[in-house]
Amino acid sequence: MTGKPVVPPIEYEAASDEVRAVYDDIMRTRKVDWINNFWKVLAHDPALLRRTWEDLKQVMAPGALDPLVKEMLYIAVSATNGCEYCIYSHTASARAKGMSEAQLMELLAVVGMANQTNRLANGLRPPVDPQFEPRG
Template structure:
């Protein structure tokens, strides 16, 4: 049940009506989040101003939407997960791609780096290590993009946290759950997303897989390792699916995270 009433056109100040009309012109309607945030006109005006400023920045619309989805996932914001899943689908993102984004995975190196930096910022409070920053730059992130990524995290934390506080009714289709969602604490080693076995993939037997620095798979003993031998591997949709003996779930990493794959002849 909503804990902060929605501001409507007939129960609003002139400033609130102006902000709601601005939202309606841009989005075609006024989502409940915006109607709730209008309770504090300065907050809504600031949110819209930062959002519009970032829309004119270096990161394209697709990546901005992916960042919003990732931040919502990290913060467990049901409302924003629903909104940005819908928008991502309308941009042509598949369900597999959307699930990968929520685990900070993308098929191409640059957006993958941006998503990883965003997650590192959230989990560390912005305290990235020198190695993490160097890795981001090696994958093409400029200083301007680093600044904008932090700004996108801040923008979406604002909407996530306010949703947690206000609890507006959900006016978007619910987002699907992501299997085995990564809910480890910020200081835990990063591991790949894991999904259930998919028999429709084109599997290759007896492969050796080595990942780039900072990426890990789980071996049959439960240890995080960067190299595995005698595994099954399949590639689809920009992701590598790795089936490890003794591990029930297929492990999925984005293709740019894979440094070497040796296939049995």
């Protein structure tokens, strides 16, 4: 995903009060002093920025899944979808949460294998085994 952005990032100093409020919450929640470019381009639509941030904050909050597992899942989906920005962003976040290089490589091996077997299953359409179906 190289090249120029579709819309230029909106820096904090140029942001509306509504956008600054979201930027402030992002920095406070993440305990950082900067806003990454993903949020800066979403700022062209303040409602989209706010909604996306609130949803992400809720989904990535502590829950049944460990925070590192959530970041690794984000990497897996981002790799499958080919989102370079999200791969870099969530790999950095996962590393900050303790992910090792061995874990990253194993994760990507699983992602590659899952994509391969998914494509084979989608193409061949084997019937789902009754043992795999949820029990009522």
